[in-house]
Each structure stands twice: as structure tokens, then as C-alpha cells.
Amino acid sequence: MSQAPLLEIKHLTTKFSTEQGIVKAVDGVSLHIDPEETVGIVGESGCGKSVTAESILRLFDEKTTEYGGQILFEGRDLLQLSEEEMRKVRGNRISIIFQDPMSSLNPVYTIGDQIMEAIRLHQRTSRRQAREKALELLRLTGISDPERRLRSYPHELSGGMRQRVMIALALSCEPRLLIADEPTTALDVTIQAQILELMNELKEKLQMGIMLITHDLSVVAQMCSRVIVMYLGEVVEEAEVTTLFDRPLHPYTSGLLKSVPQLDGRRKQKLYEISGAVPAMHEVEACCRFAPRCPFATELCRSKAPSLEEAEPGHRVRCWHYKDIQANGGGSDGSGLLVTA
Amino acid sequence: MASLEPIAVSAPPERGRIAWRRYFSNPLLVTGTAIMSVVALLALLAPWITSYDPYSIETLNRLQPPSGEHLFGTDQLGRDVFTRVVYGIRVSLLVGASVTAIAGAIGLLVGLASAYSPVCDHIFMRICDGLYAFPSILLAISIVAIMGPQTGNVILALTIVYIPSIARIVRSAALVVQEKTFIEGLRAQGAGVFRIMGLHMLPNVLSPLIVQASFVFAVSILTEASLSFLGAGIPAPEPSLGNLLLDGKNVIFKAWWMTVFPGVFIILMILGLNLLGDGLRDFLDPGAGSNKRFAKRKNAVRRRRRRSD
Numbered sequence: 001m002s003q004a005p006l007l008e009i010k011h012l013t014t015k016f017s018t019e020q021g022i023v024k025a026v027d028g029v030s031l032h033i034d035p036e037e038t039v040g041i042v043g044e045s046g047c048g049k050s051v052t053a054e055s056i057l058r059l060f061d062e063k064t065t066e067y068g069g070q071i072l073f074e075g076r077d078l079l080q081l082s083e084e085e086m087r088k089v090r091g092n093r094i095s096i097i098f099q100d101p102m103s104s105l106n107p108v109y110t111i112g113d114q115i116m117e118a119i120r121l122h123q124r125t126s127r128r129q130a131r132e133k134a135l136e137l138l139r140l141t142g143i144s145d146p147e148r149r150l151r152s153y154p155h156e157l158s159g160g161m162r163q164r165v166m167i168a169l170a171l172s173c174e175p176r177l178l179i180a181d182e183p184t185t186a187l188d189v190t191i192q193a194q195i196l197e198l199m200n201e202l203k204e205k206l207q208m209g210i211m212l213i214t215h216d217l218s219v220v221a222q223m224c225s226r227v228i229v230m231y232l233g234e235v236v237e238e239a240e241v242t243t244l245f246d247r248p249l250h251p252y253t254s255g256l257l258k259s260v261p262q263l264d265g266r267r268k269q270k271l272y273e274i275s276g277a278v279p280a281m282h283e284v285e286a287c288c289r290f291a292p293r294c295p296f297a298t299e300l301c302r303s304k305a306p307s308l309e310e311a312e313p314g315h316r317v318r319c320w321h322y323k324d325i326q327a328n329g330g331g332s333d334g335s336g337l338l339v340t341a
Numbered sequence: 342m343a344s345l346e347p348i349a350v351s352a353p354p355e356r357g358r359i360a361w362r363r364y365f366s367n368p369l370l371v372t373g374t375a376i377m378s379v380v381a382l383l384a385l386l387a388p389w390i391t392s393y394d395p396y397s398i399e400t401l402n403r404l405q406p407p408s409g410e411h412l413f414g415t416d417q418l419g420r421d422v423f424t425r426v427v428y429g430i431r432v433s434l435l436v437g438a439s440v441t442a443i444a445g446a447i448g449l450l451v452g453l454a455s456a457y458s459p460v461c462d463h464i465f466m467r468i469c470d471g472l473y474a475f476p477s478i479l480l481a482i483s484i485v486a487i488m489g490p491q492t493g494n495v496i497l498a499l500t501i502v503y504i505p506s507i508a509r510i511v512r513s514a515a516l517v518v519q520e521k522t523f524i525e526g527l528r529a530q531g532a533g534v535f536r537i538m539g540l541h542m543l544p545n546v547l548s549p550l551i552v553q554a555s556f557v558f559a560v561s562i563l564t565e566a567s568l569s570f571l572g573a574g575i576p577a578p579e580p581s582l583g584n585l586l587l588d589g590k591n592v593i594f595k596a597w598w599m600t601v602f603p604g605v606f607i608i609l610m611i612l613g614l615n616l617l618g619d620g621l622r623d624f625l626d627p628g629a630g631s632n633k634r635f636a637k638r639k640n641a642v643r644r645r646r647r648r649s650d
Contacts, residue, residue, distance in 0.1 A: 100522050166526075
């Protein structure tokens, strides 16, 4: 880690003003992504993963959203840029792939037109050059019959093909950072494997960093070198991927790991479930946010919020009791199951 | 992976061909376009179709019934009713087309702006609510009454009356499109507001707009005829279908042809435009059409099952 990180987020907070009051969707998130590194962000629905990602590109309506903290990218704080400057970053230096490939493409234009538009938004090229580039991008994504795809409309393609097109779109200006927001959730398992493989390949070819948002731990194991676990707008644990799977420190992380179904034949074993539901964002009080659902919660957890501590080099955790829990083996009984991932 | 022999697949037909086939499999659309083309041809070729002048008065030939010489008979002043009907269609189509074009363009802009900006939305939609609160004819009459009965003012009045119906349709379609991921994706690609609105939202709201426009075309013809019939529309000597009905009203028991023929053509035009609008809706939104077909098939299956039970 001698080189400067590609992206460094410091104490990012994203607040939305809604009719029910102000909602802190992201609360003091700090993380970094090194060049050519894939970092996974996992957590339940509503934990602020996607909001963090979209905050990086400032995609929310600025009138109802308030950002705090810093997002340092290529030496600049993205939160300080003007809208004009921000537009030059979006799609050019940082790209994003969304979850839903079905509505991610405009139904009235051909694939070729849409990729060419993305290229010409940031580069001064002729239509012909842009077309060449689009064809090359489609080839890169391994789509079959790329020449014909250029002239296809989105409804003529399958979900997997559309996600390949989305990748081609995202890579059109060779970004330094690719944010993939659950890129494979809407796809079936075989296509998912192909798309992930493709992303890995392209990462090496184009030397970009990837921020992979997912709730699928097997995807994380396959793709990432580092993982960040989020819960209710906060980072609760951060570690190298093997460390996290072997020795999860936060009770939430070990709960997540235990709730992954195993395929090794032990039937009749009930799948672990983290009790309770994610509380609504504006109900959060000054305590450990996971305390209401945590089997190890004590009075301390319910009265004072823990901070993110460095448990070992590169392994940070936000829990008062991580040492005791680990000593009692509370978190480790699920971890051995995932070494093969 | 083992190499697989490519299977011979017949080349899919071209998009243009598919469109033609879909056009002809849509009877509403075909009938609608046929009726409207005939009516439009009559209007365009009016001076060549009839040798009479719609204004020339021949007092000797007053109230002649339909004959070979005067196809639709003559009116109280001896003017040829057929000629006046054909020229009246011209006026109707002119009014309808102008209202549709102007109200369509303004409604599109207003609708898109309202979908994009909540401030615009509040302002424009409250104005639309206000306009909607009046019965359309009443509103049109008062506008024409203030500005004076002239063709231009009739067009202006009807435009004001029908902008809200277009703006609302565009707004609701745009709101749906706006929620689609590709709009957010475009922002993430660094596209600006105007590019997103003009190049990406607009084409996606066009099909509901076109359908609504065809209905606005029909109702504005109807409203213009009503206005003229009430004497608040196209000023008197100029032939408009409403004026012809008004002239015919006084002699309806003596000269039926003076009311029947203009009336038939009003009905024809409204029918044609409505068929056209319905047909276009099915044509432009393939989902709706196939759903209907699917539902029909499902019902048939259900019926058969019930019978066999």
C-alpha cells in the first residue's frame, strides 16, 4: 500500500430531507480503494451501500440531499466540484453499472447509438470513430455477433447480453474506477459467473479499481480482495477477504456468513437467521446500531455507540465486545464453512 | 466447449416489413387512415372537385334538393351545399391540425418541464386544473367572445382549451420514464439535463402524445363545429361545417340535405380520427395489443375448460 489510494472516502454522510424528516442514509463512512483493487461492499437491503456508491457520483437531487465529509478522487474532493466539473467525472473517470439491466437502456435507441453517445459525451471523435470504438467495446465484452448488436434495440437482447452492453457503456471512456451496484443480482447463476469473470478480466486489461456492491457473499469471495460490511449506514467491519471469512469479528458479519446456505450435504440443518428486521433509518438512536438484533448485546451496547477500531492490521471492526465474542467462539462456528468459496 | 454446428435459421424479416405487417393486421388503424385520407383528399382537392364557388349566390336555385347538378342540393341562397361542405372540411381540418400542432408542442414542453421540476409542476398543473374546471365549450366561447370571432381566434381559443389534456398525458408518461434506470444511468454517464430531456425523455413520451393528439384533433373539430353552430366560431359567410348546420337548422323540415350532409361529414371525421387514435395506440404500444390478444386466448381456454367440466 505504498501508492496513494485511487479513491478515499472520509467520514461521508448523506442526508435526505423527506416528508418524515431528515434521514441519514450514510453516516460517517470511511473507506478507500486502491488502484486495480476490487473492494466488496456487503450488507442487507437498506444499509446504505447503494447510497454510498451514488454519493460518490453525486447522483441524488442536490436540493433534497446534503453531503458531508470528503470524497477524494485523483487529488480532488468530489463533493467540492461544481456540477459542470462533476459531469466531466461521471462516466469518464468513474462509471457505474446498475442492478437492473432491463431498464438500464433507452428502449428507443439502438445499442450502437447509446454506446456512441456515451463515448461522444466525453471525447471529441467523429461518428465513424465512435462507431469503431463501440464495436471494439462490444467485442471486449465478449458479446456474440457484435456487428449485429450495434444495430439491435434493447428489447432484442437477453438480460445477460444487456448487462454486457451496460459494461461496454460503463467502460466506454476507460474509467479509473468502476462502481458495480449489484451487477449480477438480476441474472441467473451461469450468466452471473460469466459477467463476474468478464469484469475480472477487464479490470486487469484496463487497470481500473472496482467497487463491487452486493449482498451475495459468494460473489465477494470470488471477486474481491477486501470487504467492507455495512449496517444501517455505517461501516461495521472491514478486512481482507480471507480474514473476514475466517475470523469475522462483528456479530453481524458472522450472522451474515452463517446465513449462507451450504451445499455440502448436511441437510435438516436450519439456516441461521439474524433475528429482527432492519430498523427504519430515522429510528436510529445513540447506541450500537446492531444492538437490538445482536445476541451478545449488553447494557454498554445499548447506551453508547462503539467506534471503528483496528483489531489487527487492516482489520477494523465496530463492536464493544469483539474480543470476548471471538474468545467464546461466538462468531467462528459459521466461518469454517466458507473456506472453499 | 464442444463446437456446435450452427443451426440454419431463416433470416428475421426486416423491421420495415414487420411494421407494414403490423399496420395491416390492425383494422382500426387501416380504417382510420382510409377515412382520413379520403376526407383530407376532398379538402385538398376542393377547387378541382367542384366547379362551384362556395360563396356565389344564385337566388333562382334556392333550396334545390340533391340532384345530378347539385349533388347535395342547394341552400337558402342557392349556394351548392356539396361545395360548401368540401370547403367546410377544409376549415375544420385547418382548425384541427393547427390546434393539434400548437397544443401538442406547448403541451409537450409543459409536460416535460412539469415532470422534471417540482416547481414547474406545481405552477403548470394548478393552471391546468383551473382550465379543466371550465366546460371546454364555455371556455372557448368566452375566449372567442373576448377576442372576436375569427378563424385565428378560434384556433387560439381551442389551443388554450386543449393544452392541459396534452400536458397531463406527457407529464404522466414522463414521470414513468424518469423512474427508469437508464435516466439515472445517463446522469451517471455525465449527460446534462437538456440532453436527457430532449434526446431521451422526449422520444419515450411520443407515443402517448401522438395518441392523445389524434383525440385532440377530433374534439377540436367537434368543438369548432359547435362554436360555429352557436355563432361564436368561424364568421358567417365562410363555410364551416358548424355554420352549415346553423344555416340548415331553420329549414330542417323543408331541406333535410342542408343538415344531413354536413352532419354526416362531421361524424365521418370524428369517427375516422377516433379509429386512427385507437389504432395508433395499439400500433405504438405492442404490449397492450398482445396483452389483449393474450387475454382473449386465455378467456377462450377458460371457456373451453368450463364447457368440458
